Amino acid sequence: xxxxxxxxxxxxxxxxxxxxxxxCEVNESKISxxxxxxxxxxGDSLMFLELxxxxxxxxxxxxxxxxxGKYVVKHPVQTIKDIIDxxxxxxxxxxxxxxxx
Amino acid sequence: MNDKKIVITGLxxxxxxxxxxNTNWDNMLNGxxxxxxxTLFDPxxxxxQIAAQVPKDFELLSEEKIKKxxxxxxxxxxxxxxxxxxxxxxxxxxxxxxxDKTRCSVILGVVNTGKLDNDPKNKIIKGMNNAMSAWLxxxxxxxxxxYTIATACSSSAxxxxxxxxxxxxxxxxLVIVGGADSTINPEEILGFNELYALSTNNKNPQKxxxxxxxxxxxxxxxxxxxxxxxxxxxxxxKRDVNIYAELCGYSLTTxxxxxxxxxxxxxxxxxxxxxxLKKTNLTINDIDYINAHGTSTxxxxxxxxQAIKKVFGDQAYKIPxxxxxxxxxxxxxxxxxxxxxxxxxxxxxxxxxxxxxxxxKDPELDLDYVPNKSxxxxxxxxxxxxxxxxxxxxxxxxxxYKN
Numbered sequence: 001x002x003x004x005x006x007x008x009x010x011x012x013x014x015x016x017x018x019x020x021x022x023x024c025e026v027n028e029s030k031i032s033x034x035x036x037x038x039x040x041x042x043g044d045s046l047m048f049l050e051l052x053x054x055x056x057x058x059x060x061x062x063x064x065x066x067x068x069g070k071y072v073v074k075h076p077v078q079t080i081k082d083i084i085d086x087x088x089x090x091x092x093x094x095x096x097x098x099x100x101x
Numbered sequence: 102m103n104d105k106k107i108v109i110t111g112l113x114x115x116x117x118x119x120x121x122x123n124t125n126w127d128n129m130l131n132g133x134x135x136x137x138x139x140t141l142f143d144p145x146x147x148x149x150q151i152a153a154q155v156p157k158d159f160e161l162l163s164e165e166k167i168k169k170x171x172x173x174x175x176x177x178x179x180x181x182x183x184x185x186x187x188x189x190x191x192x193x194x195x196x197x198x199x200x201d202k203t204r205c206s207v208i209l210g211v212v213n214t215g216k217l218d219n220d221p222k223n224k225i226i227k228g229m230n231n232a233m234s235a236w237l238x239x240x241x242x243x244x245x246x247x248y249t250i251a252t253a254c255s256s257s258a259x260x261x262x263x264x265x266x267x268x269x270x271x272x273x274x275l276v277i278v279g280g281a282d283s284t285i286n287p288e289e290i291l292g293f294n295e296l297y298a299l300s301t302n303n304k305n306p307q308k309x310x311x312x313x314x315x316x317x318x319x320x321x322x323x324x325x326x327x328x329x330x331x332x333x334x335x336x337x338x339k340r341d342v343n344i345y346a347e348l349c350g351y352s353l354t355t356x357x358x359x360x361x362x363x364x365x366x367x368x369x370x371x372x373x374x375x376x377x378l379k380k381t382n383l384t385i386n387d388i389d390y391i392n393a394h395g396t397s398t399x400x401x402x403x404x405x406x407q408a409i410k411k412v413f414g415d416q417a418y419k420i421p422x423x424x425x426x427x428x429x430x431x432x433x434x435x436x437x438x439x440x441x442x443x444x445x446x447x448x449x450x451x452x453x454x455x456x457x458x459x460x461x462k463d464p465e466l467d468l469d470y471v472p473n474k475s476x477x478x479x480x481x482x483x484x485x486x487x488x489x490x491x492x493x494x495x496x497x498x499x500x501x502y503k504n
Contacts (some may be wrong), residue, residue: 024170
């Protein structure tokens with residue numbers, strides 16, 4: 001189980017926005033927490049999985065994508081905020097995330 | 102059937118002769134060949150070492166015009182389709198905001214999306230046969246019927262016919278139709294070589310595709326895309342846009358004969374053209390030009406000639422017949438669309454592109470194949486033929502549009 005420090009959310013947000021800016025070729029200033037990944041950025045569902053791989057390495061997390069997938073089915077992520085919040089939960093609970101549901 | 106007219110308001114193609122419509126058209130009018138030694142891979146171990154590859158600037162153009170992430174999810178053929186559709190849409194000057202998107206469709210002829218590498222990343226997305234039509238719907242937000250037709254070499258002709266039906270039957274107002282293909286890879290060439298279907302004139306690539314001539318020894322594989330924008334005349338007139346031609350009807354038939362060879366004496370081909378004339382209430386005297394399937398194979402060109410003679414009788418000798426494949430090779434899934442585009446432009450400009458490499462006459466084949474040079478010719482009605490492995494035949498009839 002990871003520990004959320006004071007700056008973790010900002011750090012996650014920065015990584016998420018930077019990732020979508022790069023992948024969707026949209027200026028970072030145009031991306032906010034309310035931005036919808038598919039409708040506003042023409043992104044796709046695979047992007048979240050790629051982000052998870054990035055966070056897995058960055059924070060040394062231990063989780064199975066399959067486990068996260070089960071949680072996401074019940075709690076869909078659509079906006080940048082959804083992704084940030086979900087990432088924070090994954091950092092905190094890793095493979096135990098489904099215990100929250 | 103209602104009297105709704107289906108018209109073409111936009112069109113574009115990519116082939117070995119260019120990455121846009123005007124370049125293709127100019128090169129075709131000048132009778133240029135797009136066939137060369139294969140450079141996409143080293144073909145030295147293959148019987149056939151030539152193909153009609155699109156110009157190498159294509160990859161740069163793709164990088165310039167398609168989003169980076171999207172590019173990683175597309176095959177070469179899908180990129181061709183995507184770029185080509187953008188040009189056709191632009192040409193048709195459509196204000197997409199004014200359309201009911203549930204009545205806008207995409208129907209494409211796709212045999213396959215092309216060779217996939219071994220990297221599992223995006224393999225499914227790249228390889229699924231509906232990828233091209235799906236990408237176009239995502240880009241233009243077309244919510245109407247969206248599907249892919251696979252009838253080998255006539256796939257995109259079938260797609261055009263299907264688009265016609267959607268509008269004619271009031272199921273759509275606007276349809277993107279066409280197809281794309283890029284199968285210049287060792288496996289495909291080996292496969293076609295096994296069937297003795299490809300030319301092996303490796304020493305003289307530019308002369309290798311020679312439909313209807315005595316020297317023909319098989320088709321030359323090509324790649325490319327062709328996209329047309331179909332809409333009702335009413336819709337086109339409402340926005341006062343240029344109309345390039347009317348698609349006045351078609352015939353689709355199946356030979357039920359052989360998985361590869363056409364029916365003897367071109368009987369199936371003849372039936373297809375006859376039915377197209379019947380469905381459009383035209384007579385043999387109405388047709389001014391035939392854009393042939395004209396593959397440069399022994400059987401197709403012989404049987405297509407016999408079929409034209411069977412349908413048109415003595416009139417056959419007065420109708421120019423030319424083969425686009427002489428210049429851009431056989432683009433398989435894209436062929437029906439690219440050749441329809443050439444037919445539409447011929448009707449629009451009253452000029453016929455040539456059958457190049459027609460140097461030695463085959464005594465059995467004695468029609469006017471528009472040898473080597475384009476020619477001016479008044480065209481009111483023209484047929485575009487597509488005849489596929491599996492016996493899937495299509496004849497589309499285009500008409501000069503008059504207000």
